[in-house]
Amino acid sequence: MTGRTFRFERFCLDTGDRQLRDGGRIVDLNNRYFDALVLLLGESGRLVSKDRFMDEVWRGVPVTDEALTQCIRTLRRQLGDDAARPSFIETVPKHGYRFIAPVEAEAEPISTAARPSPARGLNHYALLGLAGVVGGGLAGALGGLFYGFAGASQPLQPGMGAISVLLVLVSLTIIVALIGAAGVAFGIALAARLAGRIGPWSIAGGALGGLIVGAFVKLMGQDAFSLLFGRSPGDITGAMEGFVLGGAVGVAVWIASRRPKLREGTILAAAIGAIAGSAIPLLGGRLMGGSLALLAEHFPGSRLRLDRIAALFGENSFGPVTQAVTGALEGALFAACVVAAMLLARRQLQQRG
16 A cells, blocks of 8 residues: 655645644644544545544544544644635534645555454453452452441451451452442443444443343352252342442443543533432332342341441331432442542543554
């Protein structure tokens, strides 16, 4: 495949050497922005839609419209262009951009902003999903510490009994959160891969991933208890809970990805997760706290006691109010950690160009 040379005004862009020259000076552009300029020059005089930029420049890596806006802003600055009175790049509101200056192209036209191999594109989404799993593990650790300190049946100082409870609960919640986050995050990443970007399909991806993993965890958990103790604790967290919370995380990722600030996106994710988490008990489900309370109820000899948490809300046992409040906290923590991790990963992928 041969390269092309584009000449416009005092500029010369060489796709073979991947250089833009302003006279004798090389203009500094990262790979994404260079590819965006090549695409504009290759379609000189014609509208280039936002979707084409996403497909051919960002190559399926999920980005917001703000990323494209920043790209065009940088190109204009490097070309000395003015958005109000453009000489090079014209904005077509809500549709895309058009290169309006005369362009001379040399050599045979080739496909601009060549697409990467499927494996490379897949790696981007694999990293996005992996980041979500790491975020879920962090949420599990924090949640395990909360239930461990609040639910241990004796103070930590006198002996190792309460410490053992703490370690077991932290380990258990981390494992469950990692598995749940894997289903949700990779479901979202797969949906984004198929759609070409993070969008409404992220909701379906997160919900479906949570549903599948939730069903698997519940089945394995009930079978394990039946095998080890001769009876199952009953209706612990499972498919329905995974479906609702996974869908909520999908909504949060989609909306938060359109906000330029990580803090705003994380707070929004926490709010959406809290709503979903508090709704699950109303739908007859149980998250981690409710499942732990159910285990303690079915195995009276266990050292696990969550009465102190229930007492904070005026209940003698882990009742509906306690489940709703702890569900909101769990949902907020899980969604915030998973979404924040995925947004950070996406930002790093964008910066790599």
